[in-house]
Amino acid sequence: MIEPFDPEKIAIVHDWMTSMRGGEKCLELFCELFPQATLFSLFHAKGKLSPVIEKMKIKLSFLQNIPGITHYYRYLLPLFPIAIESLKLPPVKIIISSSHCVAKGVIPPKGAFHLCYCFTPMRYIWDMYEVYFKKDHNFFVSKFSNLFVNYLRKWDIKSASRVDHFVAISRYVAKRIKRIYNRDADVIYPPVNTDFYQPDYSKKREDFFFTAGAFAPYKRTDLIIKAFNRLGFPLKIIGTGQEKRRLKNMAKPNIEFLGWQPDEVVRKYYQRCRAFVFAGEEEFGITLVEAQATGAPVIAFGKGGAAEIVIPINNSSQKEATGVLFYEQKESSITDAINYFIANEDKFMPDTIRKNALRFNKDRFKNEITNLIRNII
Missing domain, CATH: 3.40.50.2000 (Glycogen Phosphorylase B;)
Structure with a gap:
């Protein structure tokens, strides 16, 4: 836990929580550093995250109330800006957003310092738009994506002003943040559990x-x-x-x-x-x-x-x-x-x-x- 900050004056914001992927492994360490902080997210598949995350005080957006949200959430992307802005943060001093989509767009309470640990600006609407939407076989996504992508891009750039300090997960992402948001970013590489992932010298490598x-x-x-x-x-x-x-x-x-x-x-x-x-x-x-x-x-x-x-x-x-x-x-x-x-x-x-x-x-x-x-x- 970081001192002298009061952990109850810290809010952690993460896009969504449905599995333990790379972003959630970073989130897990934020939760270890600030176990008494409140964790905000769009929606949560309970039981799918690590115990460290699951035991946090968690508050979710209205999207959590949609039946089956964790199965088809990518089709609801246009709702994400509204959902993240609907989260009402208490009068905290520090916000740490863990963001690859809309978490960095949370509306901070007055006087709060917003640090964004940015995995990437929203890849779905920027560098990988063609990959995600133009090749998608879903009629709604492929035919109507152009109707909302401009809105999402404008919102993404505008909401970047709510961040006081960007931290990128790599130099590659720092360049993308500069290009899209015109903001500088420090670089802190994500954590890897190198104590868990170790060689096994007792066995030879196999032919695959x-x-x-x-x-x-x-x-x-x-x-x-x-x-x-x-x-x-x-x-x-x-x-x-x-x-x-x-x-x-x-x-x-x-x-x-x-x-x-x-x-x-x-x-x-x-x-x-x-x-x-x-x-x-x-x-x-x-x-x-x-x-x-x-x-x-x-x-x-x-x-x-x-x-x-x-x-x-x-x-x-x-x-x-x-x-x-x-x-x-x-x-x-x-x-x-x-x-x-x-x-x-x-x-x-x-x-x-x-x-x-x-x-x-x-x-x-x-x-x-x-x-x-x-x-x-």
Whole structure:
């Protein structure tokens, strides 16, 4: 807990709470730092978050009252600005918003200092608008998205003025904040539980590649599947999401879908795989750090956070390398990267790979957030 701030004078605002993904792992540490703060969110799937989050005092928007909201909330995006503004914050001194959508647009009480830990400006309406809406098969979304996207963009820019200080999760996101909001941002990388994700030296790595994450369009898991369909190497996939059926229908027998799995199982596959493969353009990329923390090499698209996380063998000293980066989001680039990795596989050292991941540990995150708040408030 941070002193001398009164934790009851702090409000934490998070977009929505339906599962423990990367954003929620950051939220969890904010809750550890301020356990007596009130946590505000649009809606909450009770029991789906960690105990640290679930035991917080939680207040939700009117969206929580809509039956089934956690299943089709992405179709209600135009309502999110109204919903976040409907949250009535008490007279707190500090607001910490954990935002990738609308949390940063909460209306602060008079005199409150608003610190926004920004995962990204709303990707659905900016850089990835085409991915999310133009390729969506839902009639309402595809036909009517143009009617509300301009409204959402105007609101997003206007509501950025409610933030006193931005903190970005990567240099990549800091540049996006500057471009869209014309605001500067400090950079504090998200926390990764490197104590939990460790190598298992008692067992040898096995003959399969591995990927994991939500089946969202921008993750480009489809490109990974196409590459492994061509190469024929074993690939195991952990995850679930809106593209589940389409991805399964694409895959050949060498590709195995394992569904959603707890962290203990994910860790086992990190520890056993030849390499972790990722094709999305992520704002950060927590799975890339988790994999490296277990000593696994990474094969990843070399834009976004991956460029700040992975030390590529193709651009650096072989003694420091932690993976292979490719620079075009297409099937042939992935197959070339996998073949390049195989040709250099013996050059990757698990201890070197893990050392790179340790710079993203949880204690470092807590210390940097604590020091920032003390310095700016």
